[in-house]
Amino acid sequence: MQQRMDAVVANASHIYLDRGVELAGGWIAVRHGRVAAYGDSGTPAPPADRVIDAGGRVVTPGLINTHHHIYQNLTRSFGPAVNGTLFGWLTTLYPMWARLDQDGAYYSAYVGIAELLLGGCTTSTDHLYVHPRPGLIDAEIRAAQDIGFRFYPTRGSMSRSEEDGYLPPRSVVQKNDVILEDSERLIRAYHDPSPGALIRVALAPCSPFSVDDDLMRATAELSERHGVRMHTHLAEDPDEDSFCLGHYGRTPVEHFEDVGWANDRSWVAHFAYPSDAESKRLAKAGVGVAHCPSSNMVLCGATANVPRLRSYGMPVGLGCDGSASADAASLWMEARGALMLARFVNGAGAFTARDALDVGTRGSAACLGWEDEIGHLTVGALADLVVWDMASVSLAGALDDPIEALLRCGPATAWTTMVGGRVLVDGGELQLPGLPDALREHRRIAADLQRAL
Numbered sequence: 001m002q003q004r005m006d007a008v009v010a011n012a013s014h015i016y017l018d019r020g021v022e023l024a025g026g027w028i029a030v031r032h033g034r035v036a037a038y039g040d041s042g043t044p045a046p047p048a049d050r051v052i053d054a055g056g057r058v059v060t061p062g063l064i065n066t067h068h069h070i071y072q073n074l075t076r077s078f079g080p081a082v083n084g085t086l087f088g089w090l091t092t093l094y095p096m097w098a099r100l101d102q103d104g105a106y107y108s109a110y111v112g113i114a115e116l117l118l119g120g121c122t123t124s125t126d127h128l129y130v131h132p133r134p135g136l137i138d139a140e141i142r143a144a145q146d147i148g149f150r151f152y153p154t155r156g157s158m159s160r161s162e163e164d165g166y167l168p169p170r171s172v173v174q175k176n177d178v179i180l181e182d183s184e185r186l187i188r189a190y191h192d193p194s195p196g197a198l199i200r201v202a203l204a205p206c207s208p209f210s211v212d213d214d215l216m217r218a219t220a221e222l223s224e225r226h227g228v229r230m231h232t233h234l235a236e237d238p239d240e241d242s243f244c245l246g247h248y249g250r251t252p253v254e255h256f257e258d259v260g261w262a263n264d265r266s267w268v269a270h271f272a273y274p275s276d277a278e279s280k281r282l283a284k285a286g287v288g289v290a291h292c293p294s295s296n297m298v299l300c301g302a303t304a305n306v307p308r309l310r311s312y313g314m315p316v317g318l319g320c321d322g323s324a325s326a327d328a329a330s331l332w333m334e335a336r337g338a339l340m341l342a343r344f345v346n347g348a349g350a351f352t353a354r355d356a357l358d359v360g361t362r363g364s365a366a367c368l369g370w371e372d373e374i375g376h377l378t379v380g381a382l383a384d385l386v387v388w389d390m391a392s393v394s395l396a397g398a399l400d401d402p403i404e405a406l407l408r409c410g411p412a413t414a415w416t417t418m419v420g421g422r423v424l425v426d427g428g429e430l431q432l433p434g435l436p437d438a439l440r441e442h443r444r445i446a447a448d449l450q451r452a453l
Contacts, residue, residue, distance in 0.1 A: 005029040005036055005048040006421055009387065012054040014402040016061070018376035019358050022403070028059065030383040033196060033421040037379060052423065054387045057415055058402050060357060061377050062122025062384035063331035064364030067231075067269040067290035067319025070112035070126045070140065071100055074446045076327050086237045086299045089325070090167060096449045097130045098171040104445045105136040109143035110438040112329060113151075116320075117417045117424050119330030122150060122384035123364075123374055125290075125319075127231060127269070129156025129206040130172040134182075141190055141199060147432060148422050150197075150384065152368060153190075154204035154231045155183045159211045165247070167209045176215045179205075180222060187226050195373060196382060196420065204231040208252050209243045216259035223265055229369055230261060231290075234268035237299075241273060253278040262287060267367040269319060270295075271309070272302040279305075280312050288315035288367035291359065293337030294328065295321035306342050306359065307350045317364030332388075335360045336407045353407040382420055389415035389428055 007030045015023040017038065025041035029048065037046060045051075072093075075081075081092040105128070116124050128137055137153050144151035157179040160166035183203050191201040203219050205211040216232075223230045235241075235252050244252045253274050256262060264286025271289045274282070289304055296303040306316050318338060320329045335356045342351035365375030373382045390412045398405035406412060417425035424431055432438075 002046050003031070003036075005031045005046050007050045007052060007423075008045045008048040009052045009054055009059060009385065009416070009418075010045055011056060012059045012387070013056040015059045015377070016357065016403055018061070018378050019362055021378070028377060028385065030418070030421045033383055035377050035379055035381045035383050038377070052387070052416055055415070058388045058406050060120075060386055060388065060406075061361045061375055061381075062386050062417065062419070063120045063335065063360040064317060064368065064375055065116060065121050065124035065320055065331055066267060066288075066317035066364045066367045067292055067321055068112070068124055068126050068329070069128065069322030071097070071105055071108045071128055071130070071136075072322035072325070073112050073115075073329070074100075074104060074108050074442070074449050078450065085239070087167065087239050089299060094130075094169050094172060098132045098169060099449050100130060100136060101133050102135050102139040103441065104449070105139035106143050107438050107442045107445060109140040110147065110434065111442045113144060113147050113149045114430050114432055114435055114438075115329045116331065117149070117430060118414055119332050120386040120388065120412075120414045120417065121331045122386070122417060122419045123152065123368075123370075124149070125152040125154055125202070125231070125368070127154050127156045127204050127206075129158055129204065129210075131157070131174055132172055137186055138189075144199065146434065148198070148419060148424065150374070150382075150419055152200045152202065154202040155179075155186050156204045156206055157183075157211060157215065158206045159215050173210070176212070176218065179215060180218055183219070183222060184226075187228055191226070191228060193227065198420070200228075200368075202229040202231050207233040207236070207240070208248070208255055209240060213248075213259055216261065220260040228265075230266045232256075232261070232266075232268055234271055235273040235278075236270040238273060251275075251278070253282065257281070265369070267315070267317070269321070271304045272296055276308075279309060279314070283309065283312035283314035286315075288317060290317050290319035290367060291338055292319040292321040292326070293334055293341050294326035295319075297337070297341075298327075299325050303341050303345070305345060306338060307346050307355075310363075315363055315366035316359050317367040318360040330413075331360055332407075332410070332412050336410065339407050353404040356407055357403065383418055384420065385416075385418050386414050387416035388412045
């Protein structure tokens with residue numbers, strides 16, 4: 001007797017299961033939150049409690065966001081900051097972010113996760129590094145738990161202010177002992193290393209221009225002791241090179257290596273300005289890179305050379321970065337941006353849509369050390385998947401290759417987003433009863449913050 005499934009996603013026109021594994025139409029069966037079986041259109045699907053009709057659409061693994069600052073959606077497209085350099089942008093917005101409280105962290109996370117779900121994201125990190133008040137990451141985690149989203153917050157931090165010759169204002173920095181104590185508290189309270197976890201935690205001192213050597217070294221020791229991962233910004237901007245050479249007498253990457261971070265528990269954001277020799281060294285050490293195409297184009301003036309980094313064996317994932325720098329949080333848009341930027345920099349044959357999709361799935365999962373369960377739809381993987389929707393006029397004439405069409409045509413949004421077998425977007429609509437209230441509170445808090453400047 002055939003085993004009954006919890007759900008079957010049926011009638012797909014094309015299914016991208018994993019790197020090099022695709023079906024030209026078919027179905028995926030889900031049981032106990034995991035992929036239980038799949039088959040092509042010529043194979044009958046097993047019986048299920050629920051049949052989700054993909055309606056002839058493309059199905060892929062859920063995209064994985066490896067770098068974000070969700071709270072920044074409270075200050076999106078803020079006029080005085082939009083045309084500045086990275087350092088100018090930061091110094092303009094820090095005074096507003098210094099007013100962040102638990103309500104702001106909760107509602108920005110709730111709204112931010114809703115936006116990510118519509119863009120095909122099923123797992124997201126977050127890098128909250130301003131802590132003017134306690135409990136902000138706890139509030140973000142509550143929002144993710146209320147939604148049922150797979151969330152990987154990182155305990156960000158800044159320990160050196162403008163008074164010390166660094167960048168942040170005094171109001172958003174903390175002492176090292178406070179940072180380390182809270183980091184350990186969050187690990188003990190929330191980090192779940194078990195299979196199928198919804199919440200995991202990593203440690204994330206912000207950048208070479210906002211924390212000191214002691215904090216970076218102590219964080220590396222804490223990471224090793226608890227078996228958790230580490231994240232930071234690295235080689236993001238030419239000003240960062242000047243700062244590190246002036247303060248440390250070495251480049252940002254040399255500093256990163258000196259403080260004990262060059263290992264396979266680390267992944268870094270941006271990595272737009274390393275030397276080739278530095279890239280090879282970090283690739284050999286197992287360090288991953290979160291590639292943030294839209295943010296790079298807005299603030300950096302350069303971008304990670306993804307085909308080159310991948311050729312060195314470096315894990316590269318996708319990130320949408322802070323909603324105040326990229327002003328949007330669609331991983332579909334970031335995957336398309338990664339495709340276009342890589343071809344613009346390296347030539348037409350350097351990167352394909354499948355490469356970009358691989359970066360946003362398998363590559364992102366590798367950055368998080370989670371390739372066994374997410375980033376693919378093989379049997380036994382977590383049932384984190386997306387059924388993609390595009391208008392028929394956008395796809396007119398795209399008859400040959402549905403994966404190339406997915407990223408070349410568009411725009412695409414999620415018709416169905418499933419996290420661990422739970423449907424959070426259905427028929428293109430978010431299944432979040434708390435969203436209207438969250439949007440109302442988000443607007444109130446955003447207005448209060450922006451009036452503060």
